Structure formats: structure tokens, C-alpha cells
Amino acid sequence: MRKAIATVSLSGTLIEKLEAISAARFDGVEIFENDLLFHTGAARDVRRYASDLGLTIDLFQPFRDFEGVSDEQLRRNYDRAERKFDLMEELGAPLILVCSNVGTEVSDDDDRMAEQLYGLAERAGKRGLKIGFEALSWGTRVRTFDRAWRIVERANHPHLGLILDSFHTLALPDDWSGIASLPGQRVFFVQLADAPRLGMNALTLSRHFRCLPGQGDLDVPGFLQAVLASGYTGTISLEIFNDDMRAAPTRQTAADSFRSLLFLEERVRRTAEAPPADGAKRPRRRVELFDPPLPPAIAGLRFIEIAVDERSEAALVTRLTQLGFRLVGRHRSKEVTLYGQGDIRIVLNREPDSFAASFFLVHGPSVCAIALDTDDALAALGRAEAYGATRFSGRIGPDENAMPAVRAPDGSLIILTDPETGRDLDRDFVLTGDAPAGHLSRIDHIAQALPDGQLDSWVLFYRAVLGLEPEDSVVLPDPYGLVRSKAVSNAERTFRLPLNISESRNTATARLVTSFAGAGVHHIALETDDIFAAAEALKASGAALLPIPANYYDDVAARFGLDAALVARMQSLGILYDRVGEGEFLHLYTTPFEERFYFELVQRRNGYDLYGAPNAPVRMAALAALRGPNLSQVLR
Amino acid sequence: MRKAIATVSLSGTLIEKLEAISAARFDGVEIFENDLLFHTGAARDVRRYASDLGLTIDLFQPFRDFEGVSDEQLRRNYDRAERKFDLMEELGAPLILVCSNVGTEVSDDDDRMAEQLYGLAERAGKRGLKIGFEALSWGTRVRTFDRAWRIVERANHPHLGLILDSFHTLALPDDWSGIASLPGQRVFFVQLADAPRLGMNALTLSRHFRCLPGQGDLDVPGFLQAVLASGYTGTISLEIFNDDMRAAPTRQTAADSFRSLLFLEERVRRTAEAPPADGAKRPRRRVELFDPPLPPAIAGLRFIEIAVDERSEAALVTRLTQLGFRLVGRHRSKEVTLYGQGDIRIVLNREPDSFAASFFLVHGPSVCAIALDTDDALAALGRAEAYGATRFSGRIGPDENAMPAVRAPDGSLIILTDPETGRDLDRDFVLTGDAPAGHLSRIDHIAQALPDGQLDSWVLFYRAVLGLEPEDSVVLPDPYGLVRSKAVSNAERTFRLPLNISESRNTATARLVTSFAGAGVHHIALETDDIFAAAEALKASGAALLPIPANYYDDVAARFGLDAALVARMQSLGILYDRVGEGEFLHLYTTPFEERFYFELVQRRNGYDLYGAPNAPVRMAALAALRGPNLSQVLR
Known part of the structure; x- marks a missing residue:
């Protein structure tokens, strides 16, 4: 599916955000108005730069407190909208998000709201722009997607559609199965966010603790499943208000965000491909969903590798000896030794100019690599790379040859071995004795x-x-x-x-x-x-x-x-x-x-x-x- | 009033906590069981050290999930209690806090709960110990002080009394005015905590966001007022579960905590001393409440003082000149100049070996002091010292003489001037011109x-x-x-x-x-x-x-x-x-x-x-x- 992210989800200036979003391979971006407001430079330059970076600007947001107002206020709202439409034209944003009114004086009359939204869509339509109406879970009148949909349906204007947000839908206790029955072509945009269950109200949760799909407790896969069942084939976009993410490194957050959407797609695809329990016909899928190699079966840790220098190696060997470990091998060509007990193998690496040596320089004596015993190391590597993990192909320790490895988020290595490559340990080391049985x-x-x-x-x-x-x-x-x-x-x-x-x-x-x-x-x-x-x-x-x-x-x-x-x-x-x-x-x-x-x-x-x-x-x-x-x- | 604090309110090891609590002038301490558990050393040594520090151990806590259980469980609970009584004897703690049961299977029968608590009090009484029963606001059956009180009253044992906690009382929407009508001598202990209104449930709020009285939104003064009306004359004790305080410097938190109780007492005293609106008789006060000088009336900032060196002074003078300031005075004996415009005075201090010089060393060019225009500088100083602020009596800048000053929490100075001392500015400086009117x-x-x-x-x-x-x-x-x-x-x-x-x-x-x-x-x-x-x-x-x-x-x-x-x-x-x-x-x-x-x-x-x-x-x-x-x- 096409993937986007709202600028508010990331830390940094608008430029830093756009660059990180592009680097993370997103297709598009939602421009949050404040990011533009606080940005020095014209909206059309933002459009040009986004385009240079290969990003479309899919949505401009938010437009607040629009529907259910007095006639006097409506006039002011229309004026306000025209100014935003000007901005959207400069940005090249085709769609604006209108979130439900949270003001104190809001009419409860669906007809009135529908009529006002019709008027707004009419104005937008004249410029070739579109309006997406979204229910905030703390809206004064409109809090659920189904009420928002009733109003959109009543207004019945081709430039007016629904915007769905997984947070607002799943944060409320209401039944949301009706999403699957919406006409998908009237859903103009889908925003995704997860959240932990923290025992606080939706507003506080939403403003500070939203998180990426797969990081929280909401049924975002079920939500996306329902969205797909409606026939929606558009963009899925992340809108995450999170205090930690506002402070985290921009590029890392963007990469995590993209990974979370891939992971979500994979989960939804796997559920969709499971044979239906009741023998019902599986619904036709209209969009491609991410399909990486399956995760590896992991039998355990084949070895861990510790970066040392001469002094710390001696001290560590004393510790290991006290624990019942014995030297079981010396690398054929490098300053690397192998200690063993039972099925445990610990590699001590003090080879100069190696990955371990550079790791030691920064971290001191510490675990610089772990090697996993998998059923298929190359498939595992394929999956890791499909999920954006960085492959490591330097000198990785005991084996100079072909042990695949990827970097963990801290830069240490995850070495992937399998029954084939696992034998390499014996091949690269001169074995000096059997590992003792020990405790x-x-x-x-x-x-x-x-x-x-x-x-x-x-x-x-x-x-x-x-x-x-x-x-x-x-x-x-x-x-x-x-x-x-x-x-x-x-x-x-x-x-x-x-x-x-x-x-x-x-x-x-x-x-x-x-x-x-x-x-x-x-x-x-x-x-x-x-x-x-x-x-x-x-x-x-x-x-x-x-x-x-x-x-x-x-x-x-x-x-x-x-x-x-x-x-x-x-x-x-x-x-x-x-x-x-x-x-x-x-x-x-x-x-x-x-x-x-x-x-x-x-x-x-x-x-x-x-x-x-x-x-x-x-x-x-x-x-x-x-x-x-x-x-x-x-x-x- | 006697003042105590629960060890759980502070960061650090038990020793660090006791030392900080003593240094902050508390009378007593509640020992939270975990602090003892994780402490290397015998309970009787803790008693001895607390005593050396001039602290009594007033309470041991918590004893959980006691009341409303099956007979089988009750026997186990009695056994468990005897072990805790052993510990209390070693600690010299006369009172244990029993908080209401939060288990899933709890009887709803007040008589049964009263009977079980009677049995516990009987066992405690044999050792000269006492039981205090407290309602947790998320207790399974007992959630309010009045239900806890009904049970205590029904049990009717001299070694069983009530413990009140402002958080548990004020976090619920219930009416708590009944506290004033309790028999104060049956209230064995009073715990105080404030909390912000954060839109989350009481349990989450309580575990992470409690704060000191005066730092949150709860009516802790009203609560204490009601407690005093009951005739309670015992200790007030802080029990604050707060993530920030768990990580903050121990001594600072202890000092803040003590200050918060003083401030609370002052507010309660002032309310109590206000003439009753309806001409009713003012209730007799049975305890002494903190009575510092009134806060000063502050007319504004007399001057601010900026620590500079020669280089930064030149650059800053350029800035000040651009802003319309002019040199209006030079100190008679020091490397200190005075800039002015309208009523604004800015002192630039590059006197070597002065407070400003040492401040500059750490902070660079920065505001090192502010001088307040008060109605009575000496009274303001008295109040500050009564609240534990540190008086500064070094060389403080433009005036060598008697300008009283206290340290702000960051070590900068708050200089207190009044119509008397304010004239000193003119006295210490050779005035080189009038301050321009400027903008x-x-x-x-x-x-x-x-x-x-x-x-x-x-x-x-x-x-x-x-x-x-x-x-x-x-x-x-x-x-x-x-x-x-x-x-x-x-x-x-x-x-x-x-x-x-x-x-x-x-x-x-x-x-x-x-x-x-x-x-x-x-x-x-x-x-x-x-x-x-x-x-x-x-x-x-x-x-x-x-x-x-x-x-x-x-x-x-x-x-x-x-x-x-x-x-x-x-x-x-x-x-x-x-x-x-x-x-x-x-x-x-x-x-x-x-x-x-x-x-x-x-x-x-x-x-x-x-x-x-x-x-x-x-x-x-x-x-x-x-x-x-x-x-x-x-x-x-």
C-alpha cells in the first residue's frame, strides 16, 4: 500500500523531517499546519523540495471547529478555509482534514452539519480540492466514525469524504465492525496510530502517548483489515503524537515508522491468507501487502562475542574460569579465543583493526555480537534486510567467510548462523579441547x-x-x-x-x-x-x-x-x-x-x-x- | 505539628534517605518495607541510626490484603503479621499500616472484616503495637475513609485505629466533610500527598504522579483543616509516590518536602485565623501551626545583575546600547557598572573574586542576581529563612553593605531591597547621568x-x-x-x-x-x-x-x-x-x-x-x- 506519515510524528525542523521521511522510503507526507507556520520559506518551496525528495504532499491538516456552528461563525469559517485552500494550492496538497468540532456551542443537528460541510466541499471543489471529515474521539457532537459517515453521506458531495483514524476509533469502547461495510471509495484517507492502555482519558493519551502500530495495545491490524474490507485502496498514513518521538533522532523515528507499517501489512496479510475458519470465501484483495520471508526458527544462541583488550581479556578469563569455562579453541589466524561449557560458547575478540576492536574503543569490554542458531540464515538475512536492517559485511569475528550479520539498533551485530554455517566455528578455530560438562x-x-x-x-x-x-x-x-x-x-x-x-x-x-x-x-x-x-x-x-x-x-x-x-x-x-x-x-x-x-x-x-x-x-x-x-x- | 515522611518518597539507599530526612528537620519517618528488604544491615541498626539522627520511626508499612479473607487465608495472614511484628519490635516502630484489600475474593461483610481486624489488633496489643487501617481508593470493598471508620468502630479495639490519606480521600469524587466529625484520638496517623488532575485513573495517578502538598490540584489544606477539626494532634506525614522524586537528589527532595508541610501549615493557619464569615465561634486550636512573617509586597525588580568578563561585557554593552540603555553609574570601588532606561536598571559585574566572578566561571555571561523592590526587606529575609532558604552574606555586588539576599534554587541570588536599602544604589555608584526615557x-x-x-x-x-x-x-x-x-x-x-x-x-x-x-x-x-x-x-x-x-x-x-x-x-x-x-x-x-x-x-x-x-x-x-x-x- 502507499505509505505516508504526518510531519507532527517526527522531531526536528520541517526540512529535517522531509529528508528523513524520504530516506525512510515513504511515498507521501501529511503537512501539519504548525510545521509550515514555523518554517522560514514559502509553501511552494516546500512543495518543490518534497517533490525533489520523491514525496507527494497528500494532506494538509488540521482544520478545526468547523461544523455545527452559527451562521455568523460559518461565514468566518468559510473565509478561514479559503486562506487554507490558498496554502494547499501552493503546497500541492489535494486534501484537507476537517476534524470534528470540540467547541462548547455546537449544534447537534446532522442536517445542519451536513449542509455546512456541503458548502465547504463546494468551495473546495471549485479549486479541485477535497475535504476529509474525521471524528475526534473527544468531539463535542461527532465522536465516532459512523456518525461522521452519516453526515458525509447526507451531505453527498463528491469533494467530501471520510477520514478514518485508528486511534480515535479504537480508543472508544464502541463497536467499529461497521468500517468493513463502508463504501471504500468514500474513505479519502486512513490514519494509523497505536496506543498503550494507560488508564487515562483519550485526549491525554492521544496528545502524548500514541505510538507506532505494533508498539501499543490497540487492534490496529483488525482496524486495517476492516478498512481493506471496505474496498479502500488508498494511502495508509501514520499520525503519532508522542512525547518521546518528538525528542528522538528524526531519521531513526522515520525508519521505525516505515518499519511499523511494513510489519502491520505483513500481519494483516498473514491473517487474510489464513484459511477462513468457517469455509467462507476469502475476500478478494485489491492492494499489495508486504510479503517478506518468514521469521527464522531460533534454536538458541550459538555464541556470544565479547570485545576485549589484552588487560580486560585476562580479567575476564579469570571470571570465566571461575564460572567453569575452559579454553576450547584458538582462532587459526586471529587474536580470538573460544571458551566453552556445555552448549555455551563465548568468543573473546581482541583482534586489532576488527569490528570488535572498534567496538571496544567506544564501549570498553562488552558484548559486541551475538550469533543466533537459526533454521535458515540466508532467509533470516533476507527478512532483516526487507525490514530495513543494515547488513554488516566487514570482518565479523571468528569467521572471515560468509556468516551473514545485521546490525542491532546499537550497532552491535546479530550474526545469523544455521546448521550449515554453524559448523564454521570448528572450522575457524584450532580446537584445544572439549567443552567441559560443568554446571x-x-x-x-x-x-x-x-x-x-x-x-x-x-x-x-x-x-x-x-x-x-x-x-x-x-x-x-x-x-x-x-x-x-x-x-x-x-x-x-x-x-x-x-x-x-x-x-x-x-x-x-x-x-x-x-x-x-x-x-x-x-x-x-x-x-x-x-x-x-x-x-x-x-x-x-x-x-x-x-x-x-x-x-x-x-x-x-x-x-x-x-x-x-x-x-x-x-x-x-x-x-x-x-x-x-x-x-x-x-x-x-x-x-x-x-x-x-x-x-x-x-x-x-x-x-x-x-x-x-x-x-x-x-x-x-x-x-x-x-x-x-x-x-x-x-x-x- | 510533628512532621514525618515515608522513605518511599525519596531517592537513594535507606541510609541516604534517613540522613536527608534528618537534615531537613523532620521529626519522624515511615519505613517502607522494601527499603528495609533491600538494605544490607539489621533492622535494629536502622533503629539505632535513626535515633542517632534524631528521628523516630513512627510507622511501618504496608501490610496488604488482610481483611475480608477466608478463614484459611486469615490464619496465614496472622502468621505473616507476627513476622512483621517481630520486625517492628526491632525497628521500634509502634504502628503498622494495614491498607484495604485489593484482592479479587474479598468478603463484603463489615462484621467479618471488623472481627478479623479485632483479632489482628489483639495480637498487636500483646506486644504493645498498634494497627492503623487505611482505605485505598481502589480497594476491592473498602475505598473510603468512612467505610474504613465504620469497620474500625465496629471492631472497637484500643490497638486499632484509622489512618487517613489525603490522596485516597481527595482522588475520589465523594464528600469527605465527615472527617471533621471523626473522634480525633481514634485517628492513629495522617498521610498527606497532593496530585495534579491529569485525566487518569487513581491507581496510575497514585503510583507515579503524587506530589507534595501545594504542587498539585487537590484541596490538601481543606483536608488538613478537617483533620484538625476532628481533634487530631498527631503527626502529619508525607507519602509521595512520584517518578521524578525517585530520581531527584535526595537532600533536595527532603528539604522540599519539609518546606511543603510548613507551607501547608501556614495556609491552614491563615484560613483558621480568618474571621468566620457567619460570625460563628472559631474552633479552639490544639496544635501549633507554622507562623512565619507574611510574604513581602513586591513592587517590581529594582535591578538585575549580569555576571560578565571583559570581552562579554563589551558585547553586552553594544546590545544594551542598541536597546536604548545608557551608562548611568560606575561603582565607587569595584569593576561594576550600572545601565539604565526608564525604571530599568541593569548591573554588569566583572569584579574579580566576587560572587559574580565565581558565577561567571560556571555559567558564562548570565543573570547572577535579581533585586526585588519589597516593602520590608528584613521581614522578607526572615520569611525566606524560616522556609529554609539559604541566606547569602558574601560580597553581593553593587553594595558591600547590608543588602539582604537569599539563594535561589540554582544558586543565583535574590536580593531583597526596600525603600530604605533601595537608595543604596545611588550611594554605591558614582552617577554619570540620568537614565534616558527611551521606549x-x-x-x-x-x-x-x-x-x-x-x-x-x-x-x-x-x-x-x-x-x-x-x-x-x-x-x-x-x-x-x-x-x-x-x-x-x-x-x-x-x-x-x-x-x-x-x-x-x-x-x-x-x-x-x-x-x-x-x-x-x-x-x-x-x-x-x-x-x-x-x-x-x-x-x-x-x-x-x-x-x-x-x-x-x-x-x-x-x-x-x-x-x-x-x-x-x-x-x-x-x-x-x-x-x-x-x-x-x-x-x-x-x-x-x-x-x-x-x-x-x-x-x-x-x-x-x-x-x-x-x-x-x-x-x-x-x-x-x-x-x-x-x-x-x-x-x-
Whole structure:
């Protein structure tokens, strides 16, 4: 489908917006009046520049508080409209959005409103322009698309049509199935926005918290499905009022926006192509919908790669050894070593002039790449590129050859391996020994800290590019501010990626982001099937574990009614506990490695499917305590 | 009254919180269970440290989901309570807060709930502890203080009483006048919080947006008035769940919190002392309420002082000269000069080793002090100090002698002058000439940019210390993010101070904060009674005015139906226009001075009482355009 976006959705000056919209491959743009007002330069220059950039100007908006007014006011409104029509002619915008009146004195008479809109359409028609009427969900009289449609139908003017907006439709509890029965050719434009359910009124939600389709909780795919059923074949356009997006980098937002529309199209296409449950005939599709390769099946993490220098490598090897890892291979030609335990592989890369070396320069010792075990690496790469991910084709680490890779939003690499390419690890390394069995078997999850305002962007990336799905969002109180966490994972839970942002600049999560000069993995969770044995071994190795307050164990015992001996054993080893239904989660943390990341050991029992969020504040307070004074020092 | 605060209201570790609470002069503290859980150290050490700091531990909280449960669950709840009682004994906390059950299966039977609470009180009583029952506004059965009270009354146990919370009471639409008729001795504790009206449900509002009394929209003074009428003489305690406060500097929040309680007490006292309208007898007061000197009457700004060095002084003098200022005095002994026009006085201070010099070092050329023309400078100083403002007694600028001054929250100075001390200006300066009449007569307002999260803190400061009142808050779209603005002013509008925070790090406002290393005055608005003449003169002087886009004038003409000749004249001079009712506002801006601040010229007609907020986005876009590319460059 043709794709557009309203300028109000992006940060920046009008020029920056147009350039970013063009770079993101949109077809058209809605010009929000304020963007023009505050712009130094003539409207016809905007038209020319948009055209140079390959963009059409599809719509000009908004025209407010028009219908249901007194005759006196109507005259003024017509005058006001003529001025806007002048502007539209200069811009080359064929359509103006008239949103329903939110004034205090508005007639409730459909005939009157229809008549006034007819008059406006008549004036527009003389100039070859069109009027689109849209119901705001907080309009004084007209709040629903069906009332707006009744009025448009009554007015019955070829230059007057309906504009549909997914936010205004889905934010109200009303039934919106009637959209499918509208005559699609009378729908002049379709605006799309999603929104989270935040327990606030539609106006506040709309002005500050709209988000891209797929980032919120509204049924935007169902809405678009209904729109297509009406026979609409026009443009879909994003109109997102969002405080974070107003402040985010313009080009990134534009790229995310385009990706969200592709992802929406794919979802709608897949639903439409599913065999109808009741054997009914599938409706004919009149528009092309995005059709990328399917997301890969992900069996797990084949390896993670950590950028190091000589000094940090030595320190990290000590840590890994304490955790039971052994050197299992050395790269045939490069300063790259391979450590293993069970099915876990960790690559340490200190090769000069490599991607890892440049990553190290910016981020210090840190995870610079993860390699996914997929069923078809080339198909996965195709999908990623179709969704606008950047392919990486430099020297990517252990294998010089053909391991496909794309960049994650922070610039680190996602390497795509499959049963074919997976063998490359053995090929490129001189294997020095078998990986020990040890207590740790696989990587359970890797948690990332992101800059504030970036969570939605990353979630969309992983959904679209890798087919992961978001889990429920949780808010975690760090002593110095709130941290929001949302994991993305595949259905089999063989790949889990908790993403964290800090609302404050002072939390441990925020400090990681700052020191990482962007996002960064802040912990690597390794799975064990016997956490007590693993913890004993870790302790015996001399590893430093994160100290957990005794008060925590009093509470956990009371909360879950745990056996005293068990609690005492957990306490002696710094093991934390969570339970949901029958599922149990036991986990512990090492102290941070150079303030960059730490290791977590986790044991999942009886299908526990989360990350121990109730214990996250304990971890964050313990991290804070490592830095600050504690009572025993204060009291002496 | 005794004053306390819940640890959850502050950022930091438990130790940092206790130290800040003590430093802010609170009497007691509520320990929020999580703070203890995540704390490394025994509960009895916390008790000892609090005691060392002069704090009592007044309450332990919360104990959740207790009442209205099954017998089986009740047994578990009693067990759980005994563990918490153990902890309370170690802490020395006499009272536990039991908040109403929010579970899904809760009996609706008051007798049953009363019986269960009786059982709990009986157990607490054996240890000399007390139970306070509080209605959460989203409780499953018990949502209002009066239902909670009916249950407490029915249980009728001396160790069971009521806890009142202003948020839970005022967030619901219910009538709460019954509080005044409660038996005050059965109210065991009173928690206070305010909240803005944000159009969201009580739970979301409560968890993230509570604020200090005087920072929100709830009638907290009325609530406290009712509480006092009940005969309550106990502690008032702040329980504020607020995302910004969780991230703000702990000591500052604690100081603000204490100030808010003082301010609340003063307001309640003043209301109570007003002669009753109906001649009724004034109720006897049983507690002492804070009684500081009255706020000063402020006639205006006597002068503003700008810290400069030699280079920036020369550049600024050029600007001032263009604006019509003339040198009117030189300090008798220091590198300080005085510029004047009409009633406006601007002091330029480049005296080495002075306050201004140290301010310059951190902030660059910027407003380092403002001097207020008050009716009684010493009384104003007394009030400021009573509210915890820091008195400044170094060398403060033009006058070495006795001009009282306090520090604003950013460390700049508020100098307090009165008809007595005001004469000092003439005394300290060798006057070199009369101030020219010119087009500019007085300072209309000075606008400050504040770091994000600091707006509420500053508003409270100016309300308490200077008796200013906040005006309505507005949201202004900068091209790179939203800016929130709220002015504080006196009733006579002789002193106006718009305060702005940027939600994004990329706006002009945010850049000013960053470059200012804190807050800073970003524009100085000067009043004229003929803006056209003033603008002509300014233009003739060669001053650089902020360029305003032509599109703005098309729109303003259409919006207000302005005469074309008038609009043309405004456009030729870069004058902006706003109108509210009969009031008109005409204003223009200079370009920024060294990216620090700019001057605004304003003319108010027919009682216009605002700041031209609809034009602020034009200004912000124009500031952004000064930095970025514009279309004429792009198109060549």
C-alpha cells in the first residue's frame, strides 16, 4: 500500500523531517499546519523540495471547529478555509482534514452539519480540492466514525469524504465492525496510530502517548483489515503524537515508522491468507501487502562475542574460569579465543583493526555480537534486510567467510548462523579441547540497557526483523529511579532478550548506558539444572558474588512459606527465589565485571517463564550498595 | 505539628534517605518495607541510626490484603503479621499500616472484616503495637475513609485505629466533610500527598504522579483543616509516590518536602485565623501551626545583575546600547557598572573574586542576581529563612553593605531591597547621568530554563519564600521536543517569572540548561508602551532581531482577522501577536546573546495577562532555524 506519515510524528525542523521521511522510503507526507507556520520559506518551496525528495504532499491538516456552528461563525469559517485552500494550492496538497468540532456551542443537528460541510466541499471543489471529515474521539457532537459517515453521506458531495483514524476509533469502547461495510471509495484517507492502555482519558493519551502500530495495545491490524474490507485502496498514513518521538533522532523515528507499517501489512496479510475458519470465501484483495520471508526458527544462541583488550581479556578469563569455562579453541589466524561449557560458547575478540576492536574503543569490554542458531540464515538475512536492517559485511569475528550479520539498533551485530554455517566455528578455530560438562548448560537470556525513550524502537526491531514477541512490561524500582523492563523472546523461549530503560539518569541501568555510550548488555544469564551445586562451585572458585541483604531472606521465607533450611542454604550462597504458580526460579549474580556487565546463574523449575522481576530491586539496591556507604560503616 | 515522611518518597539507599530526612528537620519517618528488604544491615541498626539522627520511626508499612479473607487465608495472614511484628519490635516502630484489600475474593461483610481486624489488633496489643487501617481508593470493598471508620468502630479495639490519606480521600469524587466529625484520638496517623488532575485513573495517578502538598490540584489544606477539626494532634506525614522524586537528589527532595508541610501549615493557619464569615465561634486550636512573617509586597525588580568578563561585557554593552540603555553609574570601588532606561536598571559585574566572578566561571555571561523592590526587606529575609532558604552574606555586588539576599534554587541570588536599602544604589555608584526615557520602561518578566524534573521544586520555593502564586501550566512544542512552562507571579503582576523545563535533551531550552550547568535566565522581557516605535528604534540601531517566518503572518492574520496593513507592519519588524478576549500582546525577540539569553520587547494592551504562549513555538522554531539549514540554502 502507499505509505505516508504526518510531519507532527517526527522531531526536528520541517526540512529535517522531509529528508528523513524520504530516506525512510515513504511515498507521501501529511503537512501539519504548525510545521509550515514555523518554517522560514514559502509553501511552494516546500512543495518543490518534497517533490525533489520523491514525496507527494497528500494532506494538509488540521482544520478545526468547523461544523455545527452559527451562521455568523460559518461565514468566518468559510473565509478561514479559503486562506487554507490558498496554502494547499501552493503546497500541492489535494486534501484537507476537517476534524470534528470540540467547541462548547455546537449544534447537534446532522442536517445542519451536513449542509455546512456541503458548502465547504463546494468551495473546495471549485479549486479541485477535497475535504476529509474525521471524528475526534473527544468531539463535542461527532465522536465516532459512523456518525461522521452519516453526515458525509447526507451531505453527498463528491469533494467530501471520510477520514478514518485508528486511534480515535479504537480508543472508544464502541463497536467499529461497521468500517468493513463502508463504501471504500468514500474513505479519502486512513490514519494509523497505536496506543498503550494507560488508564487515562483519550485526549491525554492521544496528545502524548500514541505510538507506532505494533508498539501499543490497540487492534490496529483488525482496524486495517476492516478498512481493506471496505474496498479502500488508498494511502495508509501514520499520525503519532508522542512525547518521546518528538525528542528522538528524526531519521531513526522515520525508519521505525516505515518499519511499523511494513510489519502491520505483513500481519494483516498473514491473517487474510489464513484459511477462513468457517469455509467462507476469502475476500478478494485489491492492494499489495508486504510479503517478506518468514521469521527464522531460533534454536538458541550459538555464541556470544565479547570485545576485549589484552588487560580486560585476562580479567575476564579469570571470571570465566571461575564460572567453569575452559579454553576450547584458538582462532587459526586471529587474536580470538573460544571458551566453552556445555552448549555455551563465548568468543573473546581482541583482534586489532576488527569490528570488535572498534567496538571496544567506544564501549570498553562488552558484548559486541551475538550469533543466533537459526533454521535458515540466508532467509533470516533476507527478512532483516526487507525490514530495513543494515547488513554488516566487514570482518565479523571468528569467521572471515560468509556468516551473514545485521546490525542491532546499537550497532552491535546479530550474526545469523544455521546448521550449515554453524559448523564454521570448528572450522575457524584450532580446537584445544572439549567443552567441559560443568554446571552451566546454555545461555538463558542476555539483558540489555537502552537509552531512555528507545524501548519501543528496539521492541519493534526485534518483532519485525526476528519475529520475536514482547512479553509483559514491568516497572522495577532502583534506589535512584524507576527502570522499565520488557523482554522480547521467541515462542519456544530458546532466545530471550530482556530490554531495560531507566527513567532516571542515576540508576545502575542508566550508568551502564552512559558508560556504554549507547545501549549495552548488562548481564548474561547462564542456565544450570542445579543452582546449589553451581553456586557451591562458584564460591569455591573464589568468585565474588553480589551480597544479598539478610532482610530479603526473612521476607522471602514469610512470603512463600519456604522451609527454613532451604532459606538458610539460599542465604549462604546468595541465591534469590521467585515463584509463580508451580514454577520456581532460583538465581544469583556475580559482582559487575569492570562496571560493564555481570553474570547471572539461573535455574528454572516447573516451567517458570519469567525473569524474577520481584528480585530485581534487590539486585539494583545491592549494586547501589557496592558504590555507597552502608550502615556498618556509618555506625562503625 | 510533628512532621514525618515515608522513605518511599525519596531517592537513594535507606541510609541516604534517613540522613536527608534528618537534615531537613523532620521529626519522624515511615519505613517502607522494601527499603528495609533491600538494605544490607539489621533492622535494629536502622533503629539505632535513626535515633542517632534524631528521628523516630513512627510507622511501618504496608501490610496488604488482610481483611475480608477466608478463614484459611486469615490464619496465614496472622502468621505473616507476627513476622512483621517481630520486625517492628526491632525497628521500634509502634504502628503498622494495614491498607484495604485489593484482592479479587474479598468478603463484603463489615462484621467479618471488623472481627478479623479485632483479632489482628489483639495480637498487636500483646506486644504493645498498634494497627492503623487505611482505605485505598481502589480497594476491592473498602475505598473510603468512612467505610474504613465504620469497620474500625465496629471492631472497637484500643490497638486499632484509622489512618487517613489525603490522596485516597481527595482522588475520589465523594464528600469527605465527615472527617471533621471523626473522634480525633481514634485517628492513629495522617498521610498527606497532593496530585495534579491529569485525566487518569487513581491507581496510575497514585503510583507515579503524587506530589507534595501545594504542587498539585487537590484541596490538601481543606483536608488538613478537617483533620484538625476532628481533634487530631498527631503527626502529619508525607507519602509521595512520584517518578521524578525517585530520581531527584535526595537532600533536595527532603528539604522540599519539609518546606511543603510548613507551607501547608501556614495556609491552614491563615484560613483558621480568618474571621468566620457567619460570625460563628472559631474552633479552639490544639496544635501549633507554622507562623512565619507574611510574604513581602513586591513592587517590581529594582535591578538585575549580569555576571560578565571583559570581552562579554563589551558585547553586552553594544546590545544594551542598541536597546536604548545608557551608562548611568560606575561603582565607587569595584569593576561594576550600572545601565539604565526608564525604571530599568541593569548591573554588569566583572569584579574579580566576587560572587559574580565565581558565577561567571560556571555559567558564562548570565543573570547572577535579581533585586526585588519589597516593602520590608528584613521581614522578607526572615520569611525566606524560616522556609529554609539559604541566606547569602558574601560580597553581593553593587553594595558591600547590608543588602539582604537569599539563594535561589540554582544558586543565583535574590536580593531583597526596600525603600530604605533601595537608595543604596545611588550611594554605591558614582552617577554619570540620568537614565534616558527611551521606549522601554520596566522589566516585564524574566524567564528561566530549569533542569527536567525541577519545576515543582522551584514553584514551591517561590510560593513559600516569596508568596508568589503559580499560573496555569502550558506545553510548548519546540521542534526537538516538548517544553513545559509555568509562571509564578504576584497578584499585582509586578513580578513575573515564567519557569520552563524541557522534556527532551535537544530543545533550545535544554541546551541552555546544559550550557548553563544548571538553571538559567534565558530571556529578559522589557516592557514598552509603543512596540512599533521601540522596534523601529531597535532596527535602526542595527540590532539583530529573531527572524519570524512569513507563514506565521498569514496565519495570524486569518486567525485574528487583523488588518492587512497592521500585519504588514508587524511582519516588517518581526512583531508577534496574541489576543485573549480584549487583551492584546505584541512582542518581539532579539537573537541570542552568546547562546545564553535574549531580550524580548513586550507591549500589553487592555489587561492582557499572559506571555504569548501560542507564539512560543514560533520563537523556538526560529531559534532552531538559526542553527540548522533552511530551505533557501537547501534549494540553492
